[in-house]
Amino acid sequence: MGNSGLEWKRESSRKVFDCPVFCVNECICRSPDGQRRTYTVMDAADWAIVVPVLEISGKKEFILVRQWRHGSQELSLEFPGGVFEPGEDAPAAAARELQEETAWQAGKIRKLGEFRPNPALMSNTVHIFLAEDLHFTGAQDLDEDEYIETLQVKPRELIEGMGRPPYVHALMGSALTLYLREYPQLV
Numbered sequence: 001m002g003n004s005g006l007e008w009k010r011e012s013s014r015k016v017f018d019c020p021v022f023c024v025n026e027c028i029c030r031s032p033d034g035q036r037r038t039y040t041v042m043d044a045a046d047w048a049i050v051v052p053v054l055e056i057s058g059k060k061e062f063i064l065v066r067q068w069r070h071g072s073q074e075l076s077l078e079f080p081g082g083v084f085e086p087g088e089d090a091p092a093a094a095a096r097e098l099q100e101e102t103a104w105q106a107g108k109i110r111k112l113g114e115f116r117p118n119p120a121l122m123s124n125t126v127h128i129f130l131a132e133d134l135h136f137t138g139a140q141d142l143d144e145d146e147y148i149e150t151l152q153v154k155p156r157e158l159i160e161g162m163g164r165p166p167y168v169h170a171l172m173g174s175a176l177t178l179y180l181r182e183y184p185q186l187v
Contacts, residue, residue: 005032006032007032009029009030010027011029014026014027022043023042023044024042025042026038026040027039040121042122042123043122045083046093046124047082047124048081048127049080049129050079050094050097050130050131051112051128051129051176051179052106053130053131053179060155060186061154061155062079062152063102063151063152065078065101066148066150067146068147069169074165076166077167078167079175080098080101081126090111090129091111094109094129094131099141100142101142101148102148103136103141104131104134104135104136106134107133107134107135109130109132111128111130112128112181114127114128117171130182155186159176162176
């Protein structure tokens with residue numbers, strides 16, 4: 001996009017909060033016209049979201065996970081996914097998260113795209129993957145604080161339910177959009 005005269009320059013950054021999932025930095029930035037301002041930026045690891053598609057007798061179903069979300073204080077039904085491990089690349093993170101959360105492995109996995117979850121406040125990227133040719137391994141491998149139930153959902157149910165509980169995870173809507181770009185016949 002080039003330099004359009006809209007870029008800000010970060011002059012300094014100071015960590016003001018740190019936890020296992022993210023840290024919060026206070027950043028001093030200079031505007032294009034030279035003004036100094038303070039902004040808060042949340043730094044977190046990148047994460048992957050996986051759109052697992054199971055074919056049963058020529059019909060597609062999504063594999064979703066239901067889990068408790070502490071921010072919204074409710075159960076959420078969403079595509080599996082999670083944070084990259086240190087040094088892990090995006091496809092490996094996607095494959096690992098799929099198997100850990102659902103007990104399914106992908107014979108084929110490919111990237112559909114990526115998003116910045118909230119670029120006004122957050123520095124990380126979410127990578128969206130399609131997982132196909134699925135094989136059931138028989139056992140989840142959950143983190144000690146994960147309690148996850150898997151479900152198979154028909155595409156029409158998911159598409160029609162988006163934006164209403166339990167399909168209210170915004171990044172899931174983003175992942176579904178990328179999937180529908182590839183397979184518009186589902187709409």
